[in-house]
Amino acid sequence: MGINNGKKVTVLMSTYNGERYLRQQIETILKQQGIQVQLLVRDDGSTDRTLSILNEYQDNTQLHYYSGPNLKTARSFMQLIFDSPKSDYYAFSDQDDVWNKNKINRAISLLEENDHSIPMLYAGNFKMTDKDLNPISGGQHFTTQKFANAIVYSCCTGCTMVMNKKLRDILRIHPIPKHLLMHDDWIHKVCLAIGGKVVFDSKPMMFYRQHGNNVDGGIHTINDKIQKVWNEKHQHSRIMSSQLSDLLKLYGEQMPKVNRELLQHALDFGKGSLVERMRLAFDPTYEIHENRNLNHEFRISLLMNYW
Structure with a gap:
């Protein structure tokens, strides 16, 4: 994969009572290689030490955070899209995972192999782990890439997603929908509906931590x-x-x-x-x-x- 030194990437993270694993994930984001990365965090009404942890990073110019009313995960992430600064690409992050240092660089390299003029969305594979990052069975091994399939099921894990500015700008044209299951489901559907392209990467580039408090885990029997x-x-x-x-x-x-x-x-x-x-x-x-x-x-x- 190429080095995308000139590409600015804003990582969007919604936090809620994430004190246990938050610091580790922030570090893996800020240390992403081959890109210019900034992390925008919206806290969704935490009552634990999450805000204190975010305050520890307030002098780091790569991280900016703000607090808002409790919107729940889906609407909090959608609000982040509307509040995001200008960048070349936008990624989504949970508060409790661990990323490979080349996760975003690889995603951008794969996206840039395609037509830059259309909305594009990257979705990747992951390694499922327990709370201590020990591997466990399960995980997603594909992403639906046809709109007809997305009507049935948007199989697209949000914490792996990276989108280009074209898609982000389109998502900001209209308000957050009244009926919203999850932000990743909506973004995936919009991209394919309007003729955009979804790129799936089968190589796992992150640890997807399962610890009992996930909003939506990766195991679905x-x-x-x-x-x-x-x-x-x-x-x-x-x-x-x-x-x-x-x-x-x-x-x-x-x-x-x-x-x-x-x-x-x-x-x-x-x-x-x-x-x-x-x-x-x-x-x-x-x-x-x-x-x-x-x-x-x-x-x-x-x-x-x-x-």
Whole structure:
């Protein structure tokens, strides 16, 4: 991979009661090689020593932080996008992981192999670990790269993501959607919907720490998905189709015709009769072939009239 010395990268981090692992992650970000890095942190209402730790770095010109009301993870990260300074690239970071020193440099090198004029998003692999960074099984080994697949499931882990300025600027054109599952899910969908490109890197460049307090861990079995659908049916009915309706409303005019039609078809059949919902559930156009288990949540949701 090349050295991107001239590239400015802003890393966006939302913190909340992250005192245990925060300092270690900050250090791995500030020591990224081959780029000019700055870290922008938005604290989402911490009540532990997180702010004290951030204060320790306030004299470091690479780090800037501010506090805000508790928006929860997804909206806090989206707010960071609106508050971010001008840079060539933007990366997202959790408060408790550990990065390889060349993580961002590698991501930029892969992105720059593509057309610079379009929105682009990098997503990478990772090594799953326990709280002490001991390897454990599990992890993501691909990212959905077609819009039809993203309608079903945006398989894109936020803490690995890096986007170009083009995508960041587009995300700032419209307000944060009313229906928002997670920031990474939304950013991934927007990128593909408007004709952008998602680049996946199979080489793990970070330790993805699992410690019981993660907002969303990386292990998703079919039983996990069934339980998730069952729980969310009672809490957020039709959250998936509502978010996609927001996507169409906000970005429909920027979408290629084929993507608008794919999205409109899914929305129409998703709220149709049982027969129509089942036709959508097993439509090969939308099926994710890399990991067929990811289709199950979609099918269960449609069967239960939750999607």
